[in-house]
Amino acid sequence: MRVLIIEDENIIREQVAENLKKNGFTVDLAADGSQGLYVALEYPIDVAVIDLGLPHAKGGAVNNDLGLDIIRSIRAKGLSYPIIILTARDRWQSKVEGLEAGADDYVTKPFHTEELIARLRVQLRRTGRWTQAELSCGPIRLNTSEQRVYVHEQEVTLTAYEYRVLEHLMLHAGEVISKTRLTDSLYEEDTDRDSNVIEVFIRRLRIKLDPDDTLKPIETLRGRGYRFTLTRT
Known part of the structure; x- marks a missing residue:
């Protein structure tokens, strides 16, 4: 199973990637919106994890709505793979906006990687990409x-x-x-x-x-x- 992680915080991105690989996933990483959108649209992704606050390019300023724009672009292209959003605990509005944009679930920061992996597996089973053990x-x-x-x-x-x-x-x-x-x-x-x-x-x-x-x-x-x-x- 191939997972795309779009996250600009290096520690979170690398920790999640390491644990996913230990659990048998193939992982693609993106640290900004431009790279993330390209991989999301052009590669055979099975499930994506997208932070809502992202810079457009490496080293740029963070745009709190860029993750939403990426999700909308994915759905506009007709791609139906599951999307889990990452959002700050105090921004409940972002959770609603993310789900309305086309995301399937959300995880609030800070989080345990085991919880994220469990939610990924739930979404993969739900969509038939990972139908059973x-x-x-x-x-x-x-x-x-x-x-x-x-x-x-x-x-x-x-x-x-x-x-x-x-x-x-x-x-x-x-x-x-x-x-x-x-x-x-x-x-x-x-x-x-x-x-x-x-x-x-x-x-x-x-x-x-x-x-x-x-x-x-x-x-x-x-x-x-x-x-x-x-x-x-």
Whole structure:
């Protein structure tokens, strides 16, 4: 799951990012409104955390309504992923304005990161992006909370990136996923990317999940991408 955090306070931004990564999320960070809006509109985000008071650009003055403008722009483009706003405890009006702009929930500062992560998971389950703690497709079972994978109830050991590729494919079972889309879901916004490594991860997954070549869970569609062929149950 890919989370966008738009927050200008460095300590909060980095602490939240660190804890999200420990819980298996891919994290994109933005410290100002301009960068945040670009990532929010152009990258395959699953859920966003947006501070309402943000500078337009790095080092600029804080605009208390900029976060609202970003939320409105996201919704105006037709993007429906969940948004959680961060707001100061004494600005209850901001909570109302944020929800009316299109946000789904809010967390007041100061907050515990565990609470934010719990709220993120609630929103992901509500919208169907994270429908349950386990994903099952045929004999392949993926536990999203423990990040464990089983085939015919036998655990299969995957690397972190192999797990992320498999999770994305299983979440979108039956859909054609382009190599670019799969690469974007795998790496953070500021990471150097090589889409060719996707082929390596796919090959490793096939060997680990289907050593006898009987399930054929991942189909390659030349020039189009990949499709997870087993049906969600």
